[in-house]
Amino acid sequence: MNVQTEINISRRWFLASVGGALLATGFLPKGAHAEVPSIKGGGSEGYSPTIWYVVRGDGRIIVHVPLAEMGQHVGTAVARLVAEELEAKWDDIDIVHVDHDPKWGYMITGGSWSVNHSYLPFSRAGAAGRIALIEAGAKMLGVSSSDCIARDSEVRAGTRSVSYGEIAVAGSATRVFTAKELEEIKLKPATERRLLNKDITARDIPAKVDGSAIFGIDRHVPDMVYARPVVPPTRYGSRIVSWSDDEARKVPGYLKTVEINDPSGICQGWLVSVAENWPAASNAADLVDVKYEAGPAASAGEADVLAEGHRLAAEPGAGSVFYQVGEPVQNPKDVFEGTYVTRSVLQMPLEPLNALVWNDGDKWRVHASDQHPSITQPLIAKALEVDPQMVQMETSYLGGGFGRRLFCEYTVPAALTAKAMGRPVKLLFSRIDDSKFCQPRSPSVQVIRTATDENGSLKSYQYRGVAGWPTKMQNPAALSDAFDGKGKIDLFAISGSDPWYDIPHQDIRTISNELAESVFLPGYLRSVGPGFTYWALETHIDEVAHRLGRDPAEYRRSQINGEGRNAGEAPHSVDAAARLKNVLDIVVKKTNWDKRASLPDGEGLGIAIAAGQERTMPTWSATVAHVAVDRKTGQVSVKRLTSVVDAGTLAHPNGALAQIEGGMLWGLSITLHEGTEFENGLPRDLNFDTYTPVRILDVPEIDIEFVQNDHLPVGLGEPGVITVGPAIGNAIFDAVGARVRSLPIRPEAIIKALEA
Known part of the structure; x- marks a missing residue:
């Protein structure tokens, strides 16, 4: 008996089905920062000792992570640095991967730099908060700060205590640290560490397992169309002599093919096929007939x-x-x-190259899995011929990076196609496109x-x-x-x-x-x-x-x-x-x-x-x-x-x-x-x-x-x-x-x- 069941098979459903055994057996799969700014004080929104975290009135501590998550659990590692010196309970910590606001400093994730470069600024930020919270908690308890210690998100004096959340609600933590004072903070001796060098569960694992994590390829916005590039025969110097989309027009859902004129110089001899869905865009791209004058590398090899x-x-x-x-x-x-x-050698990350670009009426918005947004933003601005401040970057989880997403030049054809179409465009590369356009x-x-x-x-x-x-x-x-x-x-x-x-x-x-x-x-x-x-x-x-x-x-x-x-x-x-x-x-x-x-x-x-x-x-x-x-x-x-x-x-x-x-x-x-x-x-x-x-x-x-x-x-x-x-x-x-x-x-x- 042949029985057919109608089921909505998503990418994650498939991976979870075939990969569940691997997960069950444990095969889960240069960050430069600005100096930590001075403490800003508390208020109704919670207490922010530095921009790197917020102590909320409900006791949750939100750590702001300016680094990309691509399977290395960087948010967990950076948050541990804060929590150790802050003397926070690990269960109270939440992690937020931040946007590309200039206040976070230069943003790059690579070179094995993340924890190494984050250690001192984030540890000092945690220590500064601990000092300020002890001082504020001591006043609330009516004792000297020298009689207090910080443990598990509380300030304690003997048998009495006040929680960090209570201090945040009271708004009593107001101390301001200068940059020099932050640099002079002495971190705890290693003998007093309670979190570092100890195993815990990474904060990003549940979302990746239950499917709630958003990767670049997952993002959607209203009125979005899909696109696939028609990659030229060489990266440099290719020129389109002629092209026709007569056969592509027969594909249901096909909209048009855009010839890319790129002021940044990234796209040399590029076309992009656009459709209402990606299978249509992909099929149409294969049917576009292009004649090229290939670049000088067409005869070169290994x-x-x-x-x-x-x-x-x-x-x-x-x-x-x-x-x-x-x-x-x-x-x-x-x-x-x-x-x-x-x-x-190729990087070949599991998640192929993709970028979503649209204009919200105010700025160009770019959503991509990006290891280096601080260099992507001016590149897109050059291609669109706008001021870099008119480009707003968003980064989601990366389905693998391995260095390929340190220079996200694939966002350029997405941006130029969105400009030509006048609507949001999600550009996805096939694996073969990805390999041809490799680094x-x-x-x-x-x-x-x-x-x-x-x-x-x-x-x-x-x-x-x-x-x-x-x-x-x-x-x-x-x-x-x-x-x-x-x-x-x-x-x-x-x-x-x-x-x-x-x-x-x-x-x-x-x-x-x-x-x-x-x-x-x-x-x-x-x-x-x-x-x-x-x-x-x-x-x-x-x-x-x-x-x-x-x-x-x-x-x-x-x-x-x-x-x-x-x-x-x-x-x-x-x-x-x-x-x-x-x-x-x-x-x-x-x-x-x-x-x-x-x-x-x-x-x-x-x-x-x-x-x-x-x-x-x-x-x-x-x-x-x-x-x-x-x-x-x-x-x-x-x-x-x-x-x-x-x-x-x-x-x-x-x-x-x-x-x-x-x-x-x-x-x-x-x-x-x-x-x-x-x-x-x-x-x-x-x-x-x-x-x-x-x-x-x-x-x-x-x-x-x-x-x-x-x-x-x-x-x-x-x-x-x-x-x-x-x-x-x-x-x-x-x-x-x-x-x-x-x-x-x-x-x-x-x-x-x-x-x-």
Whole structure:
């Protein structure tokens, strides 16, 4: 019997149905801030010690979070910072992700900066509120403030107490703090912490599970129409010769196709098909007949970009100096050079690109899943040819970002289409559109040349790194001065190349691959520069150790002494060498490193260490990969990944664990499973049938240990990625003697290395 039931199947219903088992088993999946302003006092609306939170009369404490939520539970982490110093009960805390009002300061979520950059301002804001509430509560209790303490959202004096809500209603908290006083606030000693470094439930999980959370793709407004872009054959230089929508007009619900004239220069040769619903817009876009004069990149591909990278790396004096110290060693005992390559990688977030734009009669309003609204607003204003203040940004939850939503140029065609249509337009990209209009992590070519002395110690280190620069192309005002003051550099294409190994002579240069930048828009992929710089550095160090006949773990340890700037500095890299050695020692012990010779034939262990994301925000980590390699086929099976991480104080330990787990799986994925190459100006792989991130059957055992300490918190969104690739590559060498210097590692590369 064939029974058909009428049911309204939503996207969330489908995901909840097929994904419920994963949720039940626990697989839940640079923030710059303005200085905390002075306390403003209370009133009938509640008490606002700072703009970062409000203590309401009903006892609820509303924390204002100026960062985007994209699965990392950032609201929970930031709210914990406030609640800890405020001495608030966690159950009293609510979180609001704020709008793009200038009062919140510059808004960006990326670089693993969120908790690290939020720690002092939000902690001081909480402490200021605690001080003011104690003073106000003491007056209400008729005692001295020195006789009072704050606990669980109350001010207590012996057996008597007054709640924060009661103080807010009374309006008795009025103290004003100057900026200097805020800076001078001493935070609680770590021994008195009651919330940080302790597990709790993230505040955003219920809404995501019950379907009430709003993602960019969920937003609707009255009179809204849908649109899909007709993406040109190349990002740059394409020109429409002619087009016809004769076939598209046959699609029910189709309205029109708009040819985009873009003053911002983002859309070069673009059309956008508009309809009453997205299936109609999507079908119509496929039926629009367009003839293009393609841009110069139409004949360029990955091989051309990498060939240019090799040429530039070999060119004397190319690029700019990232770091230099010391003089080259004369007559070193051993000199070794290695070239390391990575290929294009796409972000591929689950939620495809989308933006909703409309004019409310006063301003242009833009709703998008956006990691960096402070740069999106002026971009849209330029395209619409209006003052930036006429553009109001709104941000919802992000269905994945991974760096792709740090430059939301896809909002531009949405805005221009809304302007042409005179009504709200929701522009949605198909997965293929998304991939064509991608911002990949640029292919890279890195050449490292080291010299050692008679004892095997590293004495000279030369590095040449060539890649497309994302900051140069997306936000050139954020480029940094070169070390020698000659020119600019993109830190996101070079960070991690200056090692924490003590090497007297270092000469590190970074080189922009302008050919890459003419083919595609280089983007920020999770871990950005360190995702490839550490691949080169930690593979090279492993090679040096083996050439010297030294144990790779022991050799690394011997080169970390904390000399000069490697001694670290307050507040974020205190005890630098000791902490890096510590994670190395722990992971060696956890993995029975010294007994790896007893592993079965074809199995091996590889190690890598890192201090990423940035030198000013080092997350100390050490990873050991256990792999098995089939000598006949070159297939690699990762059996286990073990990582030890020192990230200082953990604002939200469950979130920290999830961040490292996700990062390690991403590192595994881009090492063995995913990656693409550009062909004729576009990625070869446009959908998940050929672009193949790691599948669940390929997930190994993962063992993560956090070092417990009270140091300031550092970044966690990206460091988990960094050490996995080199650890796997080094493990493959340990298993079968095949040294691979290119990512992703394919079976044919292993076979070739075995035959060499």
